[in-house]
Amino acid sequence: MNPFSYERPSDQQAALTLGARSGAKYLGGGTNLVDLMRETIEHPEMLVDVTGLSCAIEETDGGGLRIGAGVKNTAVAADRRVRERYPLLSEAILAGASAQIRNMATVGGNLLQRTRCGYFYDDAAHCNKRAPGTGCDAIDGFNRMHAILGASTACVATHPSDMAVALAALDALVTVEGHNGARDIPLIDFHVLPGETPQMETVLETGELITAVTLPPGLAGRSSYRKVRDRASYAFALISVAAALEVQDGVVKEVRIALGGVAHKPWRAKAAEAALKGGPATEAAFRAAAQAELASARGLRDNAFKIELGQRVITDTLVKLTALQEIR
């Protein structure tokens, strides 16, 4: 690990001033960044600890919730308002990592955690994300966990966050502060596809600080988060589905679907949503919508199974949400 300095600013303005310095990085719970420093993948010269800032969950005027970027993952998952109004978010967080890691990890850090592609962590491997222009060993390598949607010839890594997938389905906004002021970015536009520049993972500008995530008012109907993985705990998603569904008289009134484990960013399933809205809430319709969403998916040597798996998990999740509405 390289030498670095550590600062713990007492307010946001001081954090922004320090964060704008060359070589500075914000520090949340450190559960990803410190690992990357130990592995010499990241080498910040200064850590700006922001865990003491933006630590509240508050009601918004519009009936939603504003979750500070410094709130721990455990606190979000356990918050009664989150559990009652946004159960898929609570379920998504609890499906990730371990209790100890969730106790340390923050909302801001969770959004910015780096990919779990093994070639990114191996500095003997070619990786355009870690070392732009060197190639991608995952494309012809061991790629069971890798992307089937939106990948490029430069990178097939996936985004690992469970929480971010639920936030994508919820139409959450990410608030960021920089020296030019604050801006709200829809979560679904916050992370980007790899294209030719997989080292660029978000639309954040240098020195910008995530301060909050805002959830719009909760949806009517039912929602849930399903995560399929190789082990029952402590494993990243092969496929995950965050879904919210409102059915009236057998017709889909509102539906939101986002997928994890399939792309460089949380994947909002717009094609499936469009196919379902206003149509029958039947298993056949759910299956057809899932097929429409994954029509553009491309498998690699080890991960082509995810295409069928994704269709099955979307279909099954919607079938179960429909059944839950019927017994309400």
Ligand SMILES: Cc1cc2nc3c(=O)[nH]c(=O)nc-3n(C[C@H](O)[C@H](O)[C@H](O)COP(=O)(O)OP(=O)(O)OC[C@H]3O[C@@H](n4cnc5c(N)ncnc54)[C@H](O)[C@@H]3O)c2cc1C
């Ligand atoms: C063994 C293990 C298993 C895991 N399993 C899962 C899993 O199944 N699912 C899952 O979703 N996650 C999993 N994780 C990842 C875990 O969720 C992340 O490590 C955690 O959410 C990162 O949060 P943090 O606060 O510790 O971030 P840090 O490690 O402190 O920071 C991560 C990044 O965010 C930046 N950052 C932090 N806060 C801010 C801010 N406010 N503004 C701007 N930049 C900021 C940092 O500079 C850094 O680049 C696992 C981690 C481990 C170690």
